[in-house]
Amino acid sequence: NAGVTQTPKFRILKIGQSMTLQCTQDMNHNYMYWYRQDPGMGLKLIYYSVGAGITDKGEVPNGYNVSRSTTEDFPLRLELAAPSQTSVYFCASTLQGQETQYFGPGTRLLVL
Amino acid sequence: AQSVSQHNHHVILSEAASLELGCNYSYGGTVNLFWYVQYPGQHLQLLLKYFSGDPLVKGIKGFEAEFIKSKFSFNLRKPSVQWSDTAEYFCAVKSNQAGTALIFGKGTTLSVSS
Numbered sequence: 001n002a003g004v005t006q007t008p009k010f011r012i013l014k015i016g017q018s019m020t021l022q023c024t025q026d027m028n029h030n031y032m033y034w035y036r037q038d039p040g041m042g043l044k045l046i047y048y049s050v051g052a053g054i055t056d057k058g059e060v061p062n063g064y065n066v067s068r069s070t071t072e073d074f075p076l077r078l079e080l081a082a083p084s085q086t087s088v089y090f091c092a093s094t095l096q097g098q099e100t101q102y103f104g105p106g107t108r109l110l111v112l
Numbered sequence: 113a114q115s116v117s118q119h120n121h122h123v124i125l126s127e128a129a130s131l132e133l134g135c136n137y138s139y140g141g142t143v144n145l146f147w148y149v150q151y152p153g154q155h156l157q158l159l160l161k162y163f164s165g166d167p168l169v170k171g172i173k174g175f176e177a178e179f180i181k182s183k184f185s186f187n188l189r190k191p192s193v194q195w196s197d198t199a200e201y202f203c204a205v206k207s208n209q210a211g212t213a214l215i216f217g218k219g220t221t222l223s224v225s226s
Contacts, residue, residue, distance in 0.1 A: 033213050042216035050211045103156040
């Protein structure tokens with residue numbers, strides 16, 4: 001199993017550009033999450049999904065969108081990049097009732 | 113709202129010193145608690161977790177944590193740290209709302225000198 005994979009690993013965006021951060025898991029987990037990590041702030045939940053076709057907002061959803069058309073994939077979309085979205089983004093997944101979340105390697109995003 | 117507080121932002125220790133990292137959570141009901149570690153350049157890995165039962169939980173790499181309900185605490189300990197323990201440590205609690213997402217503390221950076 002590859003676990004949770006994320007692409008790209010690093011990206012520089014200009015203000016106003018858009019991009020999609022990819023996340024895929026091969027563990028047949030129904031729950032998936034997007035977090036952002038800022039220095040000294042821990043991780044904060046952006047969006048989550050409890051199954052294909054079902055998504056909901058987390059603590060810091062503004063400026064982001066998600067979709068979940070398959071069990072495996074949970075892409076995160078930035079429509080109009082802003083400097084405040086400079087961060088490290090982690091995708092995670094788990095199986096309902098399993099409790100332990102498995103994290104991907106992260107995507108480092110710099111918006112200039 | 114649920115929250116997690118980690119008392120130490122940056123801890124510096126010499127090898128073989130003992131470690132204790134503080135963690136307090138706010139929710140008074142049933143809690144599921146976690147410690148995750150992030151080694152430099154790597155993704156988060158689970159160190160240990162507490163769901164119920166024995167309040168002293170043992171994890172990987174010689175780490176342990178004690179759940180003290182009366183103090184709303186879940187402190188992480190290790191009797192003797194190694195240089196390879198240099199990392200960032202996150203305490204987290206399972207959310208009782210957002211699809212079992214995790215609510216993280218701000219993290220503690222541990223630097224161990226050899």
